[in-house]
Amino acid sequence: MPQMSKVELYAAIRRDHRAGMKMRELERKYNVSWRTVKKAVDSVWPEPRKKPPPRRTGLDPYKPAIDEMLRTDLDAPRKQRHTITRIFHRLVEEHGADVSYQMVRRYVCDRKPEILAASGKAPAEVFVPQTHLPGHEAEVDFGDVTVRLAGELVTCYLFSLRLSYSGKAVHRVFASCGQEAFFEGHVHALRTLGGVPRSKIRYDNLKSAVAQVLGLSRARVETDRWIAFRSHFNIESFYCRPGIEGAHEKGGVEGMIGYFRRNHFTPVPEVDSLAELNEMVEQWDLHDGHRRIGSRPRTVDEYFAIEQPLLTPLPEEPFETGRLFTPRVDRYSQIAVRTNRYSVPTRLIASGCE
Numbered sequence: 001m002p003q004m005s006k007v008e009l010y011a012a013i014r015r016d017h018r019a020g021m022k023m024r025e026l027e028r029k030y031n032v033s034w035r036t037v038k039k040a041v042d043s044v045w046p047e048p049r050k051k052p053p054p055r056r057t058g059l060d061p062y063k064p065a066i067d068e069m070l071r072t073d074l075d076a077p078r079k080q081r082h083t084i085t086r087i088f089h090r091l092v093e094e095h096g097a098d099v100s101y102q103m104v105r106r107y108v109c110d111r112k113p114e115i116l117a118a119s120g121k122a123p124a125e126v127f128v129p130q131t132h133l134p135g136h137e138a139e140v141d142f143g144d145v146t147v148r149l150a151g152e153l154v155t156c157y158l159f160s161l162r163l164s165y166s167g168k169a170v171h172r173v174f175a176s177c178g179q180e181a182f183f184e185g186h187v188h189a190l191r192t193l194g195g196v197p198r199s200k201i202r203y204d205n206l207k208s209a210v211a212q213v214l215g216l217s218r219a220r221v222e223t224d225r226w227i228a229f230r231s232h233f234n235i236e237s238f239y240c241r242p243g244i245e246g247a248h249e250k251g252g253v254e255g256m257i258g259y260f261r262r263n264h265f266t267p268v269p270e271v272d273s274l275a276e277l278n279e280m281v282e283q284w285d286l287h288d289g290h291r292r293i294g295s296r297p298r299t300v301d302e303y304f305a306i307e308q309p310l311l312t313p314l315p316e317e318p319f320e321t322g323r324l325f326t327p328r329v330d331r332y333s334q335i336a337v338r339t340n341r342y343s344v345p346t347r348l349i350a351s352g353c354e
Contacts, residue, residue, distance in 0.1 A: 006046040013040035059099050059107060062091050066107060070115045084108050127248065132164035134303075135310025136199035139164060139250040140186070142177040142206070143257035147277060148270040156274070158260065159185030161193075161201075162253040166303035167293045168193065169256050171281050173274055182208035183229055183321035190233060192285075195311025200238040202250040213242060225323075232319045234312055260284070 004012065013026055017040075021029070026037045039047065066087060073081040082090075088104045091097035116122035143158045157177040162169040170189035174181035190196055205213055205220070212221035220239050222230075230237060240249040264284045271277040289301035296303070327335040329348045334341045 009036075010040040010044065010046055013037055014044070017041050057103065059097075059103050062095055062097050062099065063107065063111075065091065065095060066104070067111065067115065070108070070112055071119075074115075074119050074121060130164070133199075134165040134307040135195075136197055137164040137202070138162060138197045139202045139253035141204065141250065141253045141257060142182075143261060145173065145261055145265050146268055147173070147265070148268055149274070149277075150272055151270075153268070156277075157181065158257060159189075160253050160257050160260070161186065161189035162256045163193065163197065163304070163307060164252055166307045167252070167256075167300045168289065168304040168307070169253070169260075170285055171260060173277050173281060175274065177206070177208070179208040179223070179225060180321055180323060182206070183225075183319070186229070186233070186235075187319065187321060190314060193311065194308055195313055196233050196235060198310070198312050200236040202238045202240060202253075204240050204250070205242055209237065210239065229319060232315060234315075260288075 009030065009032070013030060013032075013036075016026060016029070017023075017037075023034065023037050023041075026032075027034055030037075069082050069087055069090070084105050085101075087108060088099075088101050091099065091104065113122070138161055140159075140161050143160065144155050145158045147154060147156050149156070156173050156175060159172045159174060159177075159181065160169055170192045172185045172188050174185065203209055207223075209222060209226040210220045211223050214220060218239060222237075229235075264281075269277060269280065271280070289304065290299055292299055327337060329335055329344055331349060333346045333349055334343055
């Protein structure tokens with residue numbers, strides 16, 4: 001018989017006490033002390049467990065000194081503030097402290113944010129859960145995946161476009177994450193979804209789209225081909241803040257890539273070609289449409305059925321995702337395309353070819 005919880009014990013004691021059992025009889029029946037029986041009779045709920053006082057450590061006498069160092073750093077030049085190592089050395093040299101570095105490190109890591117918050121110089125970050133209208137927003141990102149391709153272990157790049165409202169995502173694997181793959185991933189995803197989000201698509205500052213980040217603002221200098229691509233599909237771009245600080249702004253696709261990698265690329269898939277792998281990816285996307293995200297009451301496909309009619313229709317004419325080069329043939333009868341060199345017929349020397 002499983003052991004009773006304290007609430008169950010109190011309920012059983014109160015039940016027997018109301019039935020007329022004496023206090024001593026209750027003590028013997030439940031093998032508890034008189035105090036426990038008295039508390040159970042007086043209250044339905046057990047008293048909350050008292051939190052034990054923090055255990056004293058050898059660092060306690062030096063905590064005020066550490067706090068003073070951290071407060072001094074509030075007004076010190078950025079490059080001349082105390083590191084944990086410097087604090088440890090000062091405690092040993094100036095105060096004769098017999099403490100470990102790990103003990104100092106733990107205390108500083110816990111105490112420093114508290115001092116910064118109390119000073120008002122680093123208020124605690126607050127986040128508001130995002131909500132999205134159906135058919136209005138999406139997120140795009142690349143993630144690297146490892147694949148055994150034709151018997152060789154190689155790193156490929158997983159393109160993901162995820163609708164923010166329904167969570168419907170479309171994936172495609174490419175050998176690189178260059179601009180051509182970036183465009184082809186969009187074309188495949190938008191055709192699969194049957195439309196374009198009406199409001200905006202969130203991106204990080206990948207080179208396929210952004211030529212330059214202008215300071216700390218949201219303004220970006222975009223590449224010419226990306227501007228033309230956006231205009232063709234009527235895409236409104238929104239760029240997240242650079243670095244880890246902006247990752248939460250498109251957390252849906254970040255989490256989606258992680259989920260897809262853990263659930264479909266584990267163990268490492270073995271394929272003969274990327275075409276074969278992408279056929280598998282399409283089946284995985286269809287399968288993921290039947291799952292529920294978090295505590296949502298409906299599946300991804302059920303939400304997508306609401307969202308799909310609200311997407312902007314696709315343009316009728318296609319967009320050329322490939323890039324046209326006109327390299328000049330050198331005297332070695334070769335042309336350079338990006339980082340590669342290719343041989344061509346000698347009659348083309350000193351002329352251009354496409």
